[in-house]
Amino acid sequence: MFTFIARRVVSALGTLLLSSVLVFLAVQALPGDVATQVLGKDATPSAVAALREKLSLDQPAWERYTEWVKGAVHGDFGASLVSGKAVGGEVGQYLGNSLLIALVTVLFAVTGSLVLGIVAGLYRDRWPDHLISTASLVGMSVPEFVVATVLVLAFSVALPLFPAVVLYGPGATTGQLLPAVWLPAASLAIVMAAYIVRMARTSVIDVMASEYVTTARLKGLSSWRVVTRHALPSALLPTLHVIALNVAWLIGGVAVVENVFNYPGIGKLMLSSVQNRDLPVIQAIALISAVVYVLCNLAADLGAMALNPKLRTRGGRAR
Amino acid sequence: MSDTSQRTPPGAPRRSIPRRSLLAAAAAGGGALGASWLLTGCSGAGSGPGAGPAADAVPAAAPSGRPAPGGTLRIARPPASEAETLDPASALSAYEYLGALYNRLVRIGPDGNLAPDLAESWEPDDRARTWTFRLRRGVAFHDGRPFTAADAAYTLRHILDAATASPQAAVLAPLVDPKTLRTPDPHTLVVPLKTANAEFPSLLTHYNCYVVPDGSARSIGRTGIGTGPFKLSSFTSAGPGRVTAYEDHWAGRPVLDAIDFYSVADMQARSNALLAGQVDLLSQTNLDFATARVVAASDRATIARAKDAQWYVLPMLTTEKPFTDVRVRQAMKLAYDPEHVLKVALQGAGTAGWDNPVPPIDPNHIAAHPVHDPEQARHLLKRAGHEWLAVDLYTSSYDPIFTPMALAYQESAARAGIRIRVKTAAADSYYTQIWMKKPLMATYWFTGRPIDQLLNQVFRGGSGYNETAWSDPAFDALLDRARAETDDARRRELYGEAQTFVIEKGGAMTPMFADRLVGISRQVRGYAEHGFEFDYLGIGLKGA
Numbered sequence: 001m002f003t004f005i006a007r008r009v010v011s012a013l014g015t016l017l018l019s020s021v022l023v024f025l026a027v028q029a030l031p032g033d034v035a036t037q038v039l040g041k042d043a044t045p046s047a048v049a050a051l052r053e054k055l056s057l058d059q060p061a062w063e064r065y066t067e068w069v070k071g072a073v074h075g076d077f078g079a080s081l082v083s084g085k086a087v088g089g090e091v092g093q094y095l096g097n098s099l100l101i102a103l104v105t106v107l108f109a110v111t112g113s114l115v116l117g118i119v120a121g122l123y124r125d126r127w128p129d130h131l132i133s134t135a136s137l138v139g140m141s142v143p144e145f146v147v148a149t150v151l152v153l154a155f156s157v158a159l160p161l162f163p164a165v166v167l168y169g170p171g172a173t174t175g176q177l178l179p180a181v182w183l184p185a186a187s188l189a190i191v192m193a194a195y196i197v198r199m200a201r202t203s204v205i206d207v208m209a210s211e212y213v214t215t216a217r218l219k220g221l222s223s224w225r226v227v228t229r230h231a232l233p234s235a236l237l238p239t240l241h242v243i244a245l246n247v248a249w250l251i252g253g254v255a256v257v258e259n260v261f262n263y264p265g266i267g268k269l270m271l272s273s274v275q276n277r278d279l280p281v282i283q284a285i286a287l288i289s290a291v292v293y294v295l296c297n298l299a300a301d302l303g304a305m306a307l308n309p310k311l312r313t314r315g316g317r318a319r
Numbered sequence: 320m321s322d323t324s325q326r327t328p329p330g331a332p333r334r335s336i337p338r339r340s341l342l343a344a345a346a347a348g349g350g351a352l353g354a355s356w357l358l359t360g361c362s363g364a365g366s367g368p369g370a371g372p373a374a375d376a377v378p379a380a381a382p383s384g385r386p387a388p389g390g391t392l393r394i395a396r397p398p399a400s401e402a403e404t405l406d407p408a409s410a411l412s413a414y415e416y417l418g419a420l421y422n423r424l425v426r427i428g429p430d431g432n433l434a435p436d437l438a439e440s441w442e443p444d445d446r447a448r449t450w451t452f453r454l455r456r457g458v459a460f461h462d463g464r465p466f467t468a469a470d471a472a473y474t475l476r477h478i479l480d481a482a483t484a485s486p487q488a489a490v491l492a493p494l495v496d497p498k499t500l501r502t503p504d505p506h507t508l509v510v511p512l513k514t515a516n517a518e519f520p521s522l523l524t525h526y527n528c529y530v531v532p533d534g535s536a537r538s539i540g541r542t543g544i545g546t547g548p549f550k551l552s553s554f555t556s557a558g559p560g561r562v563t564a565y566e567d568h569w570a571g572r573p574v575l576d577a578i579d580f581y582s583v584a585d586m587q588a589r590s591n592a593l594l595a596g597q598v599d600l601l602s603q604t605n606l607d608f609a610t611a612r613v614v615a616a617s618d619r620a621t622i623a624r625a626k627d628a629q630w631y632v633l634p635m636l637t638t639e640k641p642f643t644d645v646r647v648r649q650a651m652k653l654a655y656d657p658e659h660v661l662k663v664a665l666q667g668a669g670t671a672g673w674d675n676p677v678p679p680i681d682p683n684h685i686a687a688h689p690v691h692d693p694e695q696a697r698h699l700l701k702r703a704g705h706e707w708l709a710v711d712l713y714t715s716s717y718d719p720i721f722t723p724m725a726l727a728y729q730e731s732a733a734r735a736g737i738r739i740r741v742k743t744a745a746a747d748s749y750y751t752q753i754w755m756k757k758p759l760m761a762t763y764w765f766t767g768r769p770i771d772q773l774l775n776q777v778f779r780g781g782s783g784y785n786e787t788a789w790s791d792p793a794f795d796a797l798l799d800r801a802r803a804e805t806d807d808a809r810r811r812e813l814y815g816e817a818q819t820f821v822i823e824k825g826g827a828m829t830p831m832f833a834d835r836l837v838g839i840s841r842q843v844r845g846y847a848e849h850g851f852e853f854d855y856l857g858i859g860l861k862g863a
Contacts, residue, residue, distance in 0.1 A: 032751035038400050039410055040750050044783035047410065047484055083401035083556060149587070156595040157617070164595035165588045167395075167581040169558025262588040264558075272557075272584065275747050276400060 008301070012294040016287060020072075023286040024065050027279050033057055034081045034277045055081050068283060078280035082273075091269065091284045093170045098258070098265035100177060102250050104185040105192065110243055113193035117200025117239070122227065124205055132197060140194035144253055148187040148260045155183060165262040172264060184261045188253050192246045199242040203235040210234075233307045240307070244300035248293045377611045377668070377836060381623030386844035386859025391577040395589045395598040398557035398582035404540035405554060407529035408478045408485040414526065415580055415602050416554065419562050419855045420461075421529030421545030424452055424471060424508075425520045427769065427852055431680045433520055437466065437530055437546065438508075447517040447805050452508040458569045460532050461543075461550035468502035473533040475500060475510070483536070487527035489783060490772055494519065515803040517810055521769030526851045548573040548856050557582050574845065574859035586610075590838055593620045599840035599860070602853075605629065606836040607719035608666055614838045621841050625848045627670055627678050628835035631724055631763045633712070634786040637826040639758035641710070645824055646703040652828055653689060654696035654735035655728050660830040663727035664720055668836065672829035674822045676773065678766045679832065680849065683814040688822060693735035700736070709738040713753045713760035717746040721761040724830060755786050762786065766832065767850025770814055771802055778821055787826030794820050 035051040052058050071078055077087040113136075120132040139147075156164035166172070166180045207213060208231055216226045255267030262268070266285060273281040396415045403413045407421055425441065428434035438452040458466040476497040478485045494512050501509040512519060522528075530546065531539045543551035546569065549562035563577045581598060583589045590610050592598045596619045606614060606622070615622045635642040635651060642648055657671040670679055673688035700706050712729065714721040722743065729739035744753045744760075753760050768776070775798055776782050780790030797820060801813035821827070839846060842861045847854040 031745075031748040036751040037748075038402060044486075044489065047486075050484055080401065085401075149591075152591050152595070156591070160595060163597055164591040165583055165597060167393075167559060167583070167592070167597060169555050169582070171555070171558070259585045260588055260591075262583045262585060262592070268584070272401070278401075 004301075005298070008294075008298050012291075012298075015294060016290050019286055019290045020069070020283055021065075023283055024061075024068075024279070027274075027277060027282055028061050030274075030277060032277060034279075037276050038082060057081075064279075068280065072283075072287075077284045080273075080281050081278045082276050082281075087280045087284045090170075091266065091281060091288070094264060094266045094269040095288065097170065097172070097177060097263065098251075098254055098267065100174065100181055101185050101188070101254065101258075101263065101265060102247075104181055105188045105250060106247055108185065109189035109192045109246075110196065112189070113196035114200055114236075114239070116193070117197040118204050118227075118232070118235070120197065120201040121204025121208065121235070124201075124208075129201070133201065136194040136197040138194075139190045140198070142191075143256075144187050144191045145256050145260055147190050148184065148257050151183050151187055152260075166264060167262070168264065170264040170269075177263075180261065180263065184254075184257045184263055187257050187260075188250060191253065192250070195246055196239065196242055199239045200235065203238045204231065207231045207235040237304055237307055240300045240303050241297075244296040248289075248296045251289045251292055377608070377615050377622050379624060381621060381837075381839050381843065381846050382841060382861075384844050384861065386574050386857070387862030388574055388859070389576050390860040391579060392575050392600065392843070392858065392860065393579045393581065393598040394600045394602050395581050395583045395592050395604075396602045397586075397589070397604065398584055401557050403556040405543040405551070406483070406536075406540040407531065408474075408483050408487065408527045409540065410484060410486050412527070413554070413556070413560075413580075415853075416543060416551075416560065416562065417526055417529050418547070418853045419549040419578060420543045420547045420551060421531070422547055423523060423528050423530060424454075425523050427521075427524050427767070427850055429847070429849060429852075431682050433524065433769075437471070438520075441520050443517060443519070443805065445805065447515040447519070447803060448512055450510045450512065450519050452510070452520075454506045454508060455569060456506055458546050459567055460546055461565055462532075464532060466530070466546050467505040467533075468508045469505070469533045470530055471508045472500040472502050473535075474528070474530045477531060477536050478527060480536070485527050487522075487525050490522055490525070490776065494522075514799075515805075516771070517805050517807075518769065518771035518802050522772055524769060524851075525772070549578060552577070557584075568856075570856060573856045578855075590614060593838045593840065595619075596840070599843050600846070601838040604835075604838065605718070605720075605833070606838055608836075611836040611838075619840060620838055623837045623839045623846050624668070625835040625837055627680060627766055627832035628849075629763045629765050630672060630676055630678065630832045631664075631720060631761070631830055632676070632786070633724070633728060633759060633761055633828040633830065635826040635828065636755070636758045637787050637789045641703070641705050641708065642758055642826060644703045644705075646699045647705055647708070648826055649823065650696040650699040650703070650705075650708075650735065651732070651737070652696075652822075653692045653699070654737050655731035655828070655830070656691040657830045658691075659731045660724055660727040663730075664723035665831060665833050669831045669833040672831045674825075674827070674829045675818050676764075676777065676821065676827060676829045677770055677814075677818055680766075681770055683770045683811055683818075685815045685818050687819070696732075696735035696737070707736055707738065709740065710759055711740045711742050711757070713742050713744050713757045715744045715746045715749040715753070715761075717749045718763060720763070720833060725761050728828075728830065755788070763833075765851070767852070771798075774798055774814070774817055774821070775802075777827075778825060789824075789826045791820075791824060794824070 034055060035048045035057060039047055068078060079086050080090055116132050120129040123129045152164045155161045162183050163180045168176050213226060213231055216230050254265060255270055258265045258267035259271055270285045394415060399411055399413060402411045404411050405416055406412060407417050422437045424436060424438040425433050426436045437455050439455050441450060441452045443450050454468055454471060460466060475495060477483055479488050479492055479497045494516055495510060496513060499511045503509060532544055543554060548565055548568045550565045552561040552563050554560040560580045561577060564573050564575060566572055583592060586604060589601050589604055590606060593601055594617050611622050614620045635648055637643060652674050657673050661669055661671050675688060677684045700708055712725050714725040725741045729741055732739055754762055776784045778789060779795050779798060797817050801810055801817060804810040804813055844861050845857040845859050
């Protein structure tokens with residue numbers, strides 16, 4: 001168990017380093033740099049040269065990268081090239097706002113979709129299944145920004161229940177953001193839930209058709225007990241990885257949805273940083289995304305171990 | 320970004336940072352589609368050539384009537400960047416705040432002529448080598464300090480200071496030596512010029528030229544202390560901010576009690592905020608037609624127009640083949656019908672440009688222009704050895720008009736045998752990779768530059784904003800003669816000649832001036848905006 005985790009942590013560190021190199025190279029490959037992007041049409045040669053010198057963009061790329069790595073190892077992620085603020089604090093603020101959305105989304109999407117997926121699996125080919133399967137197919141096919149727009153039109157314009165956009169900056173309090181969290185979270189949850197519903201349904205159907213479930217039934221166990229004690233743990237196994245991947249996907253999906261709602265989260269920060277070629281901020285966000293991916297997958301693996309009967313029985317309770 | 324920001328210099332689109340990545344642009348496009356489909360039904364509002372419904376669905380003017388005193392106006396604005404500042408001279412200034420917080424010495428009136436602001440009058444010596452400005456008395460900054468000639472002189476020195484890196488410095492530096500400014504008394508500013516310029520005061524109407532207090536260079540970006548109708552209450556870069564009425568403003572108190580500025584980067588998000596009643600006005604936002612129809616159809620909001628607020632250009636790089644040949648440039652211009660482009664790309668919401676970049680509102684504008692003549696275009700191309708000319712025309716989703724304009728041009732020019740291949744480039748690097756780099760592309764500027772600045776910045780050889788890289792010593796000499804001419808009628812004639820010069824020999828095709836479709840709440844009264852002038856004093860809300 002511990003060697004397993006240790007191995008995963010080492011490979012995770014490798015992944016992080018690799019992703020930082022890739023992101024750095026990708027940003028270098030983008031046309032333009034901070035100076036030209038921020039100045040836009042005012043990017044006269046002398047203005048660009050002055051800004052480049054001020055931001056030390058005139059140094060070679062590899063020198064700037066090694067400088068960044070040196071700082072990052074010591075926990076110093078540098079300062080934003082655009083705002084001049086320390087990246088750690090700035091990204092942290094936006095990240096906190098995004099976590100609020102993520103939390104609500106995951107809570108609703110995961111519990112809701114598991115319940116729906118299981119119901120669909122248990123009522124296979126009957127009307128609850130048809131209803132849920134069709135709805136989840138639609139949710140899967142419609143892009144999140146369309147879902148977001150439809151939700152805005154329905155619940156902020158036609159029926160003014162929620163704000164259409166967030167008018168506060170990144171420093172908004174949780175109280176200010178709370179009314180604005182629901183529509184973005186719903187947009188993300190609808191798209192995310194669709195995959196989990198499909199996966200949960202399929203595995204429930206597989207498990208319910210398996211021999212040990214038939215055996216359990218023959219032994220006279222109640223349907224409720226068969227489903228909760230015997231079928232579900234096995235059915236959840238494959239679903240776990242889908243959930244993990246979807247939670248990790250959130251960090252990308254959030255970029256589009258946050259922009260539609262002007263929500264001051266990490267997705268919006270990422271978009272503006274990429275537009276501005278604000279490398280230290282992009283690096284920090286990429287690092288966070290990589291950490292989220294690694295953690296989600298690690299959590300899924302550990303969860304799978306916990307649910308796997310073979311692993312559960314290994315510890316002394318052998319019959 | 321976008322939205323483009325602004326920093327738009329010489330009349331350029333104010334926002335140069337693309338406010339939208341491809342992703343966001345797609346989102347916005349999808350959003351607009353979804354919105355128009357849901358709210359108005361699919362009206363078959365195709366942008367197909369000639370098929371577009373007239374912009375009649377979009378009202379021509381905002382509700383009229385007098386505003387009631389008091390109230391708070393909420394404005395959604397596209398942020399320039401996280402590096403935004405309140406320093407008016409900076410390339411990174413938060414544009415919307417400037418007119419509320421500050422005054423200039425001179426502004427442009429609704430008739431296109433100069434109007435007094437902090438200067439009550441101004442006169443040149445007989446050769447236009449020295450300008451004397453008589454300043455308004457009894458004006459106080461928001462912190463209580465009286466406004467004097469020292470502040471006016473300091474403002475000019477601040478703009479010219481290399482550390483400020485002001486875009487307007489390039490315009491003023493060849494004319495003004497900061498060391499020679501004189502303030503003979505607290506209400507007189509004397510500006511000796513390096514070369515004669517009868518249009519000098521017009522150059523001070525630029526939005527980089529708002530007057531700041533003496534010695535404020537280090538703090539002005541945060542304090543926003545000016546003499547304007549509102550004083551700063553709070554400001555965050557690319558975030559929310561608030562200005563409140565300045566009771567002691569020299570021209571009287573503004574109608575409103577306060578203005579809240581919110582920064583919303585995505586255009587679709589901005590119009591959603593308006594539709595949901597969260598904001599009252601979308602500044603610096605030209606709504607696309609689909610969104611404008613949705614806004615106009617809603618109960619809460621409608622559309623106001625800023626007449627001829629931007630001019631669209633298809634600049635031909637005169638240093639790149641085949642546009643090095645003036646006959647090819649003339650053929651490209653004669654080949655297309657600006658009226659057709661106006662009808663297709665703008666659904667008629669604007670004025671045909673006929674390749675003259677000087678806006679119709681400018682008193683120096685000349686109406687004469689060559690007529691659309693595809694046969695003559697064909698003939699010119701043949702003589703230049705470019706019969707059946709085929710060229711690439713670059714556009715992007717940076718602005719919703721670019722691609723319709725390119726397609727309309729393509730269609731119109733085909734009649735002269737010119738084959739245009741329309742190519743779409745990425746929006747977020749459009750102004751760094753395409754503008755001034757590709758031989759033919761689509762772009763726009765915001766109108767509002769006085770004629771001397773417009774012609775010298777965009778058309779004079781060697782200027783940083785000369786997007787066609789056109790350089791003609793005869794034209795530059797004509798501009799020099801015009802700005803040195805002290806006789807007003809004669810100067811106007813010379814500027815007329817300069818416009819003819821641009822139309823006949825220059826590299827810029829100017830198909831049209833476009834009205835800006837401004838999303839505005841039905842509660843707003845007294846909205847007035849032209850060029851870079853916004854009436855913050857008179858705007859207000861309808862009474863209860």
